[in-house]
Amino acid sequence: MKRNVAIVGGGQTYHAARRHDVDQVEMVNEAVRRALDDAGMTIDEIDTVFLGNMEFFEGVHMTDCWLVHGTGAYGKPGLKITTGGTVGATTVCVGAHHIASGLFDKALCIGFEKQEEGDTGAILSGVAHPLWGRSLAGAAVGYFATMGSSYMATWGATEEHSAMVAVKARQNARKNPYAHLKLDITIEDALNSRMLSYPIRMLDMCPASNGACAMVLADEKTAKKRCKKPVWIRAMDTAHNEQFELDWRFVDTKRPIFSKVCAARMYKKLGVKKPAEYFDVFEVYEPATWAELIWYEDLGLCGPGEGFRLVEKGMTNIDGPIPVNPSGGVLSTNCIGASAMLRVWEAALQIRGDAGGHQVPKDVRRALTTGYGGTNWTVMTALSKTLDD
């Protein structure tokens, strides 16, 4: 990068299924105020504001304009970001690019979703091609269900492995005061939860959450002067996929698909040979249990078809050697426009040592996060504690 960029502050709302006590502006402002407080800055010090959410989930377009008073963007430059499930990570990426380029020194990045105000399933069907498959668009659950059936048939995993991921996420969420689904559940509970779309049961799927996350990014000079615990953005990458070819259904594909391509480019930039050892913690975008298992494989934390073995052995537990989603992940909190940003923010909290009850019990110096969305694409962000890490 032309200039180093650090995360110098951040904040999130408490995430919940119902937030009728606030409108969109009020909810976004909760996260913005927490982020500014955390950064020790006033809105006047912010050079530019980037806002991301999923277009039309709340029934309004141009939320960057509508929410100006809540975001603090009044009179400032900025952009609206709408890239589906990845939007929160893309928003961080855009903020970081603007600082790295030298155009601005301090950027406020915000992601939010107030899912209860609209019909997520109906709007998501608009992601499908109108004349090819939209009539069958089974919201997100149908796609992850076909992925699960393919994964089990190809690698010999069972519904129990999915349940293990479901339990890990919700037990981690119980340690995170901001998480939405803080459930004290067992494998049996997951296996006995209501079938939505075979093999996906209620507890194998993410909730529909309301919430927002905001982060303040700054250049190296500002970060070193103003922030006690800056977290450095070391690499970012985005990889798009081909519309119609939703490759995660074909889990043994040899094609260079988005997730593998993006990870390979990130590792090349950073000189990573063994990602499971190089990174101390991972925050991945897993709207369904099966997606987490596929992330293990596509990120190279294990070989193809071995993802379910990692969770079976407890390797990815909060106190395991490769902690994945100590926050509870998307399975516990999915306020879509904020979800991919929460991955980055939660990883930053881990590096700062500020994750509280869900802090990984080891020295955390490097973290990798993924976003995921739409017709299958990803945005990855790698963070570090110092510029030498």
Add this chain to the structure above:
Amino acid sequence: MVQKEQEWISIPMTVDVPYRFAAGQYLTKYLVEMRDNGKIFAVKCPRCKRVQLPPRIVCAECHVKNEEWVELAQEGTLVAFTIMYLPLTDPTTGKPHEPPFVYGSVRLDGATSVLDHFVNVEPDMEKVWVGMRMRLVLRPKEQRTGDLSDILYYEPLPGQVRPK
């Protein structure tokens, strides 16, 4: 003093928006062949040779124009499926599909891509599996309208036994 419970106002609203989408050069040819001749056509990339559905003007991976049209067999293999238990709304009609129902991804013989559609089997795990051989069933010719609903469903080829 008795504290009155806090009231929050929220107002329901429905947005009903009609659209009309152009199928374009490639999808029109596909839909016309299926409607008028009962044939399924894909395009083959001159560089990577992937046989792609739906037919599209450019291969995304190679970024070259797809010009070779390939007729596909109407039999293939189920590579992924689900039994849907939710009454999901069909966005093209506004009406829900009656659950439970089965749908899946079938790779027709000769194709690289899959084509997703309903599978006409009982919604029972013992009756449907990955690897099952399928046949595409079209509507009778006089009922076809020139969209993807001209495909009724996939139907398992007879005489198959679920692998252990």
